[in-house]
Amino acid sequence: MRSHEAGALHGQAGDRGPAWLRVPEDPDVLVRHLWSSGVAKADGVLSVAGVTAPELAEEFGTPLYVVDEDDFRGRARAFALAFPDADIYYAGKAFLCVATARWVAEEGLNLDVCTGGELAVALRAEFPPERIGLHGNNKSVAELRRALQAGVGRIIVDSVEEIARLDALTAELGVQAVVMVRVTAGVEAHTHEYISTSHEDQKFGFSIADGAALDAVRRVVDSPGLTFAGLHSHIGSQIFVTDGFEVAARRVLRLHAQVATELGVVGAELDLGGGFGIAYTTQDDPATPDDLARGLLKIVDDECAALDVAVPRLSLEPGRAIAGPSTFTLYEVGTTKAVGLDGGASRRYVSVDGGMSDNIRPALYSADYSCTLASRDSGAPAVLSRVVGKHCEAGDIVVKDEYLPGDVRAGDLLAVPGTGAYCRSLASNYNHVPRAAVVAVRDGEARVVVRRESEDDLLALDLG
Structure with missing residues (x-):
């Protein structure tokens, strides 16, 4: 049995990270296959469908789920084309809102829901009921x-x-x-x-x-x-x-x-x-x-x-295969610190303004993620880093091991790819943190499809 909630997330990798993690020649370069088709990086600044990460953070705040709409639609379409004689049901549990339900309908897929709440979203989106599975x-x-x-x-x-x-x-x-x-x-x-x-x-x-x-x-x-x-x-x-x-x-x-x-x-x-x-x-x-x-x-x-x-x-x-790669989560760095490890080595901890409330998968499944500096260029050497959240839990880890530029500091933006599935769907209000907004980006335009929760939203349920 685990002796602590953080469990196996701690103390496994030393100062070199897991065996599969390699030191990059340039930590600013994107690992292309981890990101949606509309994501690019120029002079260290990440963009999606023509909108930069700093622009998204300034307009919509952080943490922020950012969906590449064309990528989402393209992945849905790819399944329909690959299986022309089959019925493809998008698994709404991966991520479902009115907008994504409409995208799925427009791309010719059916929709799988598993609760009354998911069915309510589908009906609000006017999804054809005969194409819904419960x-x-x-x-x-x-x-x-x-x-x-x-x-x-x-x-x-x-x-x-x-x-x-x-x-x-x-x-x-x-x-x-x-x-x-x-x-x-x-x-x-x-x-x-x-x-x-x-x-x-x-x-x-x-x-x-x-x-x-x-x-x-x-x-x-x-x-x-x-x-x-x-x-x-x-x-x-x-x-x-x-x-x-x-x-x-x-x-x-x-x-x-x-x-x-x-x-x-x-x-x-x-x-x-x-x-x-x-x-x-x-x-x-x-x-x-x-x-x-x-x-x-x-x-x-x-x-x-x-x-x-x-x-x-x-x-x-x-579900995951359509929604997952289409989305990244954008965070702002708040603090950094170096922690000593055995043998004189150290690990850099980078704290961001989200965490297990917007992505519980690392704590729940020991899931691995990657990330990149999204707001500026950096010539600093790569340093093994652990990206952690703001919650009052030792297991509040966003990215267990990643090589980031050694000069990552407060105010920088970090982007974590592959967060379109089972992140917003599993999001919580732990520590009374309002859940993050979801923004869809297409053709240089960004729009909110799920608004950010406010403290008023949280308090509206508390009858005192």
């Missing part, structure tokens, strides 16, 4: 009723209780519900334990191994108000290889064939989920949508041929 392991009766009344295209059922709730609600409302059955295939993806979602001992889905999945399909088929659409599987997040998908597809398709044989029902669709990885640091080498398409389509085709069953329509749920 996930979640504990949907309330109110959430299910609202989804049915709105006419969502599919509901992914996750428990026997939910099947019973839907059966009763469809009878009450006089509607038919199209459902998929979420199954666990017993595959543990190469990822952090908390974001691996297809091994048996976890809260999602019905187990294939113990027969619960087949029983769930039988219950759906026997319900007059439910239409069985197919099986759904999701093996985890931040996955770089297709091995896990291959094993999962094999097991899920065996169940697909069993359902057809024993229950006389052929699921028209197979959902393999998402979880496709992105580049957070130089150690990450993600696949492109075209690469994923070649691998996943071959896996499904081969397994269906081996089982002698028709190939179902494939659906996928990328």
